[in-house]
Amino acid sequence: MVLVSAVRDYINRMLQDISGMKVLILDSQTVSIVSVAYSQSELLQKEVFLVELVDSISKSKESMSHLKAIFFLRPTSENIHHLRRQLASPRFGEYHLFFSNMLKDTQIHILADSDEHEVVQQVQEFYADFVASDPFHFSLNVPSNHLYMLPAVVDPSNLQNFCDRVVDGIAAIFLALKRRPFIRYQRTSDIAKRIAQETTKLMYQQESGLFDFRRTDISPLLLIIDRRDDPVTPLLNQWTYQAMVHELIGIQDNKVDLRSIGKIPKDQQEVVLSSEQDAFFKANMYENFGDIGLNIKRLVDEFQQIAKSNQKIQTIEDMAKFVDNYPEYKKMHGNVSKHVTLVTEMSKIVEEHKLMLVSQTEQDLACNGGQVAAFEAVTNLLNNESISDIDCLRLVMLYALRYEKESPVQLMQLFNKLASRSPKYKPGLVQFLLKQAGVDKRTGDLYGNRDLLNIARNMARGLKGVENVYTQHQPLLFQTMESITKGRLRDVDYPYIGNHFQQGRLQEVVIFIVGGTTYEESRSVALQNASNSGIRFILGGSVVLNSKRFLKDLEEAQRIARSSPAVV
Amino acid sequence: MASRNRTIIFRRYRDALKSVRAPASSSPASSLTTSAGGPVIELVSTSLINPNRSYAPLSTEDPGNSSKGALTVGLPPAWVDVSEEIAANVQLARTRMAELAKAHAKALMPSFGDGKEDQRLIESLSQEITGLIKRSEKKLQRLSAAGPSEDSNVRKNVQRSLATDLQNLSMELRKKQSTYLKRLRQQKEGQDGVDLEMNLNGNRSTMEDDDLDNMVFNEHQMAKLKKSEALTAEREREIQQVVDSVNELAQIMKDLSVLVIDQGTIVDRIDYNIQNVATTVEEGLKQLQKAERTQKHGGMVRCATVLIIMCFIMLVLLILKEIFL
Numbered sequence: 031m032v033l034v035s036a037v038r039d040y041i042n043r044m045l046q047d048i049s050g051m052k053v054l055i056l057d058s059q060t061v062s063i064v065s066v067a068y069s070q071s072e073l074l075q076k077e078v079f080l081v082e083l084v085d086s087i088s089k090s091k092e093s094m095s096h097l098k099a100i101f102f103l104r105p106t107s108e109n110i111h112h113l114r115r116q117l118a119s120p121r122f123g124e125y126h127l128f129f130s131n132m133l134k135d136t137q138i139h140i141l142a143d144s145d146e147h148e149v150v151q152q153v154q155e156f157y158a159d160f161v162a163s164d165p166f167h168f169s170l171n172v173p174s175n176h177l178y179m180l181p182a183v184v185d186p187s188n189l190q191n192f193c194d195r196v197v198d199g200i201a202a203i204f205l206a207l208k209r210r211p212f213i214r215y216q217r218t219s220d221i222a223k224r225i226a227q228e229t230t231k232l233m234y235q236q237e238s239g240l241f242d243f244r245r246t247d248i249s250p251l252l253l254i255i256d257r258r259d260d261p262v263t264p265l266l267n268q269w270t271y272q273a274m275v276h277e278l279i280g281i282q283d284n285k286v287d288l289r290s291i292g293k294i295p296k297d298q299q300e301v302v303l304s305s306e307q308d309a310f311f312k313a314n315m316y317e318n319f320g321d322i323g324l325n326i327k328r329l330v331d332e333f334q335q336i337a338k339s340n341q342k343i344q345t346i347e348d349m350a351k352f353v354d355n356y357p358e359y360k361k362m363h364g365n366v367s368k369h370v371t372l373v374t375e376m377s378k379i380v381e382e383h384k385l386m387l388v389s390q391t392e393q394d395l396a397c398n399g400g401q402v403a404a405f406e407a408v409t410n411l412l413n414n415e416s417i418s419d420i421d422c423l424r425l426v427m428l429y430a431l432r433y434e435k436e437s438p439v440q441l442m443q444l445f446n447k448l449a450s451r452s453p454k455y456k457p458g459l460v461q462f463l464l465k466q467a468g469v470d471k472r473t474g475d476l477y478g479n480r481d482l483l484n485i486a487r488n489m490a491r492g493l494k495g496v497e498n499v500y501t502q503h504q505p506l507l508f509q510t511m512e513s514i515t516k517g518r519l520r521d522v523d524y525p526y527i528g529n530h531f532q533q534g535r536l537q538e539v540v541i542f543i544v545g546g547t548t549y550e551e552s553r554s555v556a557l558q559n560a561s562n563s564g565i566r567f568i569l570g571g572s573v574v575l576n577s578k579r580f581l582k583d584l585e586e587a588q589r590i591a592r593s594s595p596a597v598v
Numbered sequence: 599m600a601s602r603n604r605t606i607i608f609r610r611y612r613d614a615l616k617s618v619r620a621p622a623s624s625s626p627a628s629s630l631t632t633s634a635g636g637p638v639i640e641l642v643s644t645s646l647i648n649p650n651r652s653y654a655p656l657s658t659e660d661p662g663n664s665s666k667g668a669l670t671v672g673l674p675p676a677w678v679d680v681s682e683e684i685a686a687n688v689q690l691a692r693t694r695m696a697e698l699a700k701a702h703a704k705a706l707m708p709s710f711g712d713g714k715e716d717q718r719l720i721e722s723l724s725q726e727i728t729g730l731i732k733r734s735e736k737k738l739q740r741l742s743a744a745g746p747s748e749d750s751n752v753r754k755n756v757q758r759s760l761a762t763d764l765q766n767l768s769m770e771l772r773k774k775q776s777t778y779l780k781r782l783r784q785q786k787e788g789q790d791g792v793d794l795e796m797n798l799n800g801n802r803s804t805m806e807d808d809d810l811d812n813m814v815f816n817e818h819q820m821a822k823l824k825k826s827e828a829l830t831a832e833r834e835r836e837i838q839q840v841v842d843s844v845n846e847l848a849q850i851m852k853d854l855s856v857l858v859i860d861q862g863t864i865v866d867r868i869d870y871n872i873q874n875v876a877t878t879v880e881e882g883l884k885q886l887q888k889a890e891r892t893q894k895h896g897g898m899v900r901c902a903t904v905l906i907i908m909c910f911i912m913l914v915l916l917i918l919k920e921i922f923l
Contacts, residue, residue, distance in 0.1 A: 036599050043601075051678075051752070056872075065869040071859045073868065074759035079752045081868055090748055096674030097752070138604055142611035146619075150612075155602040205600040240602065285867065300864045307862040353848040354772065356855070357765075364863055 033162035033568070034306060036206040037067040040156040044100055044128050045076045053080040053097045053122065055087055057109055060102050060130060062161045062171055062283045066304070084112045087121075098124040104159065105129045110137050114144040125149045130159040131198045132237065159202030160570065163284055164305060166559055167552040170199040171283075172572040175579075176586035178221050178545045179258070179466055184594045193221070196572060197228045200252065200542060203570065204233070210241045211252040211540065212530040217523055218473045219256035221544050226254050226527045234528065250538035251514070253524065257545025257575075258467035259474050260506035261431060262396050264548050264580040265424050267389040269500045271322050272315040273549035275303065275372060277576045278379050281549075291375050301368045310365060316553045318501050319376075326369050333366045387411070388421045389500055395428040396477075396503045404429060405440050412447050419452035423459070424577060430460050432477060434469055459581075462588045473523045474506045507541070507551045507569075508558070514539055515563050540568045546579070547571030675749065677741055681756050684734045688763050691730045695771060698723040702778045706785070717836060724775065728843050731768050735850050738764070738857070761857035768850055775840050786833050 041064060045052070054073065056064060061083065073081065084103060099122035103109040117125065127141070132155060141153070160168040177185065177192045204211060210233055215226035229252070233241045257264070268277040279286055284304045288294045305312040310329060314322055336359065343349055380386060391407045394400075408429050411417050426448045430441060445460060478487065513519045514536065543551075547569055555569045573579065701723060705716040741757045859866050893899070 039599055040601070051674075051756075053752075056868075061869045061872060065867050068868065069861060069866045070868050070871055071758075071762065071861055071866055074755055074762070074859075077759075079755040079759070080748060081872055082748070083872060092748060094748065094752075096678065132602075133604060135607075138608055139611055142608050143615050145612055146616075148612065150608065151605075153604040153608040155604060157600060208600055240600065243600075283869065285864065285870075300870065302862065302864050302867060304862075349845075349848070354769065354776075357769075357860075360855075361860060361862065364860060 031165045032207070033160070033168050033203075034067050034165065037063065037158045037160075037162050040158040040206075041068050041102075044102065044126070044156060045078065048098055048100065048124075048126060050077065051097050052076075052078045053082065053094070053099050054078045055082050055084050055099060055101045055103075057084045057103045057106075059104050059171065060158075063130065063158055064102065066161055066163055066284050067158075069307075084109060084116075088112065088115050091121075093121050095121070095123040097122050098126065100126045100128065102128045102130065102156075105131050105133045105137060107137075110140055113141060117141070117144040117149065118146070120147055120149045122149070124151050126151050127153045128156050129154070131155065131157060131202055132240070157202040157205040160199050161283060163574070164552055164556070166555050166566075166568050167547065168199075168203065168568070168570040169547065169574045170195060170570070170572050172196065174586075175546060175573045176583040176590075178256070178572070179583065179587040180590060180594075182220070182224075184590060192572075193225055193228060196225050196542075196544065197232060199570070200225075200229055200540075201232055201237075203540060203568070204250075204252075205240070207250075207538075208243050209247065209250050209538070210234075210243055211250045212532060213252045213254065213527045214519070214524045215254040215527060216256050216259060216473055217525055218471060219258070219544070222254045222256050225542075225544060226252075229254075230527045230530075234530070248534045248537055249530070249532075250540060251532065251536055253510075253514070253519075253539065253541045255510070255524075255541065255543055257543055257571075257580075259472050260476060261463065261467040261580075262428065262476060263503075263505040263507075263550055264546070264575040265427055265577050266392050266396060266503060266550070267385055267577075268550055269319045269389070269498075270316050270550070270553055271311075271319070272303065273553060274319060274376060276549050276574065278376050279372075280576065280578075281574070286372070288371065288375065292378070294371060294375075295367075297364075298367055298371045301372070303372075308365060310369060316556065318498060320498075322373065326373055329366055330370065333362055336362070383418050383421060384414075384416055385421075386500075387414075388417060388425065391425060392428055393499060393502055395425070395432055401433050401436050404433065405437070405444075408444060409447070412444070412451060419454060420578070420581070422448055422451060423581070427460050427463055430464055431467070431469075434464060459584060459588060462591070463584055466584075466587075474510065476506055503550075505548070505551045505554055507543075508554045510541070511539075511555070511558050511567055515565055536565055538566050538568070540570065543569070543571040545571070545583070546573040546575035548575050677753055677756075680737055680740055681760065684737050684760050684764075687730045687734045688760070688767060691727050691734075691767055694723055694727050694730070695767070695774070698727065698771075699774060702774065706778070706781050717832075720778075721836075721839060724771075724840070724843055727767075727771055728846055731764060731771070731850060732846070734760070734764055735853060738854075758857055758859055761854045762859070764850070765854045765858050768854075772844055772848075775844060779837060779840050782833065782837065786830065 054064075070081075078100070080097065084101070101113065103113075113127070127150060133153075138153065141150070159170075161171055162168050172192060172195050174188060174192065177189050180189070182189055213226050213230055215222040217223075268274045272281070275281055275286060279288065279291060281303060284302060286301050286303055287299070288301065289299045302308070303311055303315075305315055310325075314325055317325070340352055340355075340359065343352055388411060391404075391411060394407065395404055408425050411425055412422055426444050429444060433441065448460070478485065510519070517536075541555075552569055555567045558567055575583075698720065701716060701720045705713060705720060738757060738760055741753050741760075864870050
């Protein structure tokens with residue numbers, strides 16, 4: 031709630047003091063930021079009658095001086111350039127400029143210079159620079175996410191842009207929460223260290239005035255970790271509602287685009303999955319597929335009851351009641367069709383790609399031991415023609431991540447079989463993954479086989495048996511959160527930056543995963559928060575990953591690494 | 599949540615740069631604010647000269663802020679008039695609705711008087727509100743515009759927002775009326791029950807009396823019957839009127855529901871609406887280009903050119919014939 035309400039508060043403040051008809055102008059990033067938190071009907075209530083993108087606004091020369099323009103942009107040089115052109119020949123009556131992050135002095139100078147007609151009424155910084163997709167989960171939608179996998183020498187300027195965007199996003203989170211954190215990072219990751227250092231510099235030196243909040247509050251913890259410490263979670267198939275939709279179809283800014291999936295009726299081609307607006311989704315987003323099916327059936331039965339009673343219209347009273355309840359009925363109808371369509375399409379995909387079979391092996395690879403059995407299972411699936419190429423690739427990757435050192439011969443056999451099966455996958459992608467995220471590079475105990483305590487825990491779990499084979503995997507993040515709650519996060523693995531240390535009991539933790547989060551991890555965080563352990567966790571990442579996206583990042587990074595002479 | 603106001607620094611830079619840009623021209627800030635009143639008055643007088651141009655009042659509260667320097671405040675387009683009328687109607691309907699609620703409460707209270715005034719007041723108020731809503735709805739249809747342009751998007755959004763207001767109003771009105779109806783029916787049954795009871799008792803008691811008394815009682819009874827009949831007839835009429843207005847409003851709601859955005863659906867998303875604007879504008883452009891192309895290569899143009907060439911050839915042949923013959 032806290033992230034979405036922060037963005038909503040900022041937008042309300044932007045709109046409240048300006049009367050009359052308004053036009054809201056956004057850029058491609060702030061569109062996502064605003065769309066997940068504010069709806070079109072709410073904008074209309076505030077008399078905002080037009081919403082435009084800043085690049086398309088200069089195309090028309092129509093003067094609309096009866097409208098007041100509110101700009102909400104990221105302070106990039108491109109946007110400043112667009113604004114210069116706008117201010118030179120203004121189309122609207124008044125200009126109110128809001129930026130989602132800190133402006134440099136030179137940028138203010140440029141704007142002041144171009145405002146010859148003096149139409150600008152205010153210039154403010156409102157720090158809503160993140161996409162708050164869920165109550166405790168945010169993303170930054172960074173465009174070239176794959177850069178985090180490459181060393182700095184390959185593409186220094188783009189990597190600098192990446193880091194700047196991440197630092198800006200993290201700074202905005204803490205400004206919105208009005209806190210200044212102490213920062214810890216994952217020792218083995220260079221990019222995490224770099225981001226941690228730059229964030230510290232920003233918060234404690236460059237803009238220390240801006241971040242100087244009440245010191246009586248306990249500082250929260252900002253933990254910056256690397257995606258490559260847990261490469262297993264994005265590769266797995268998911269079986270809880272929100273994660274599954276993202277894995278099989280894809281969620282972008284809480285919207286699902288069904289047009290590429292199959293023949294869908296026109297009004298269901300794009301749907302919204304937001305826990306704020308959809309009570310059924312909120313109750314079911316973390317439930318597994320079987321339970322969802324039952325709940326949807328219940329929902330459909332309820333709806334059919336109401337539909338039947340609506341058909342028996344005999345008296346004028348019934349008619350009046352029907353017309354009264356019609357908006358609610360229509361809304362319920364839309365909601366039910368949306369969920370039914372989603373679950374139907376996902377079932378089709380599961381059937382087609384035999385995902386239940388694949389996922390069983392995946393979960394075994396991720397959670398249980400037994401190298402021989404695993405090898406056999408993977409080989410069988412590789413020989414199975416109905417398994418798709420991408421699923422085979424994932425299986426081999428999961429096997430390689432776990433049994434990297436155990437039996438190289440068998441590993442090579444799997445590589446060869448994969449290469450012969452799907453020539454599309456350039457050889458070496460799995461090796462690239464191992465180079466990036468192999469057992470030498472990882473800090474955390476991904477498989478629970480590093481120290482005795484974890485091994486014992488695993489054995490106990492194996493003996494007890496699991497409730498559901500398909501959802502037995504716990505992301506590494508879960509263990510990290512547990513260690514933080516118990517105060518046992520090792521300094522050796524996650525050192526502090528600077529000399530700002532923890533004082534007193536922690537109440538709030540923000541975990542940022544460079545390279546992207548997954549919905550499985552956001553589910554873990556939500557369940558942890560619901561368990562009232564006294565600490566509130568917020569999770570964020572540069573993007574929200576699913577297996578396709580993660581593999582794409584790997585391929586991009588591999589391509590660049592190959593073509594660059596700087597990489598060994 | 600934290601925020602930072604950079605307006606002061608901005609203004610400082612702007613003033614400094616302005617003085618650098620035009621050091622000769624002396625235009626202190628104070629004169630700008632006083633002259634701001636000027637342009638507005640100018641525009642008013644020009645509209646009186648041109649009766650064809652519709653004068654639309656600015657919707658901003660303080661015109662002084664929005665007209666500084668060379669930029670003249672533009673008149674909003676004519677449709678803003680219509681939208682303002684509708685908004686005024688909505689406001690008026692809301693005040694009337696509050697009055698109607700009071701009148702309903704008063705009429706439902708048991709009173710000794712006839713209550714005819716109350717009924718009339720309720721009738722007139724309900725009719726007024728229904729009329730306002732109907733007229734606003736008709737005007738709303740006028741706001742739609744054709745063609746993809748920014749102005750048409752603004753109009754569409756204004757339409758949607760007003761449609762939502764109207765729909766809420768009509769739903770509120772119907773809820774109030776139906777609760778009033780229900781209570782009225784309860785009261786009517788109560789009254790009838792009492793009357794019937796009295797009549798029955800009257801009948802039984804007259805059986806035991808002698809005929810003269812019967813006749814007297816019958817007359818008395820008849821008078822009471824007639825009175826209660828008249829009362830029920832009137833109540834029926836009222837109920838019928840209320841039901842009529844309920845149906846009218848239902849029709850209006852059906853028309854409005856096409857315009858109103860369903861909350862929580864994809865249509866309610868800002869990014870979806872921006873995308874749509876972009877695609878419709880692109881589509882429009884494509885259609886225009888296609889039309890241009892077909893026109894250029896169109897049959898008409900080709901025919902015309904062929905005919906002209908033929909005329910030219912004939913003319914040349916004619917001249918040649920004259921020369922050689």
